[in-house]
Amino acid sequence: MSTADKKAIKAKSKNLPQRKTSAQPEKDYERHFAFLQQNPARFQIFRERVFDQGVHPENFVDYECAFAAQTIQPLYPRSILDIGSYRHFILGLLAHYPVTTLDVRDRGPLLANETVLTGDAKNLTLPDQSFDLVLSLCSLEHFGLGRYGDEIDFQADQKAIREMIRVLKTGGHLIFSTTITRAKPAIGFNAHRIYDYSMLRDFCAGLILKDERFYSHRLKGFCSLEEITTDRQGWDVYCGCWQKP
Ligand SMILES: C[S@@+](CC[C@H](N)C(=O)[O-])C[C@H]1O[C@@H](n2cnc3c(N)ncnc32)[C@H](O)[C@@H]1O
Numbered sequence: 001m002s003t004a005d006k007k008a009i010k011a012k013s014k015n016l017p018q019r020k021t022s023a024q025p026e027k028d029y030e031r032h033f034a035f036l037q038q039n040p041a042r043f044q045i046f047r048e049r050v051f052d053q054g055v056h057p058e059n060f061v062d063y064e065c066a067f068a069a070q071t072i073q074p075l076y077p078r079s080i081l082d083i084g085s086y087r088h089f090i091l092g093l094l095a096h097y098p099v100t101t102l103d104v105r106d107r108g109p110l111l112a113n114e115t116v117l118t119g120d121a122k123n124l125t126l127p128d129q130s131f132d133l134v135l136s137l138c139s140l141e142h143f144g145l146g147r148y149g150d151e152i153d154f155q156a157d158q159k160a161i162r163e164m165i166r167v168l169k170t171g172g173h174l175i176f177s178t179t180i181t182r183a184k185p186a187i188g189f190n191a192h193r194i195y196d197y198s199m200l201r202d203f204c205a206g207l208i209l210k211d212e213r214f215y216s217h218r219l220k221g222f223c224s225l226e227e228i229t230t231d232r233q234g235w236d237v238y239c240g241c242w243q244k245p
Pocket residue numbers: 083084085086087088102103104105119120121122137138139142143144148150151156
């Protein structure tokens with residue numbers, strides 16, 4: 001997010017009605033606790049001090065999900081394949097669309113319009129040209145490293161991208177997010193790979209770029225490619241939407 005954007009959000013939030021909060025909940029805790037003990041109504045009362053005040057926390061996951069939601073919104077895909085993305089995001093998506101989900105870790109369908117497949121992303125047992133949208137958030141960088149119980153295969157990420165493109169219909173979209181750095185690409189074995197921009201562009205050779213965004217942990221928001229980390233073992237986030245011609 002640019003400094004101008006941040007200033008605009010700050011200025012906007014100044015005009016919002018301020019929510020009334022209890023003045024000093026930490027300081028008043030004992031008094032409120034004693035009151036509850038004397039007036040428990042139908043509850044049992046025990047101590048569990050937690051204070052999560054202030055601005056609601058956001059992290060890279062929020063930005064990846066926001067990118068995916070924003071890019072899916074105008075597409076109205078009739079068939080969606082998800083590979084490994086955040087379960088909570090997919091459950092939200094299922095409110096609007098049937099989704100076929102594939103992950104190497106087994107899980108049950110939680111809604112009737114979810115078709116659950118358990119398998120390895122590098123070898124999809126699905127026909128060519130079968131989905132309008134293939135989605136994969138925060139997963140590519142893990143494939144083939146064994147972290148999630150899949151077979152060790154250091155080319156699994158390249159194979160999986162080829163498979164995602166194979167099962168996409170002509171005109172369909174591939175939306176994915178993954179790690180990115182401006183330092184030398186790296187494998188933090190066995191947690192994840194960290195790609196550079198040229199590797200990600202190579203993965204998508206032959207596809208048409210529709211939109212891409214970068215998230216910086218340092219800036220806590222979307223940023224330009226030039227603002228991506230150069231820390232040797234650090235990583236930021238790439239989000240891309242590509243169309244199969
Ligand atoms: C960082 S997690 C993504 C978020 C996670 N699904 C959640 O709901 O929190 C990476 C996901 O990729 C899946 N995965 C890892 N290797 C895989 C493979 N080779 N094929 C398919 N899925 C794989 C993992 O099981 C995991 O769910």
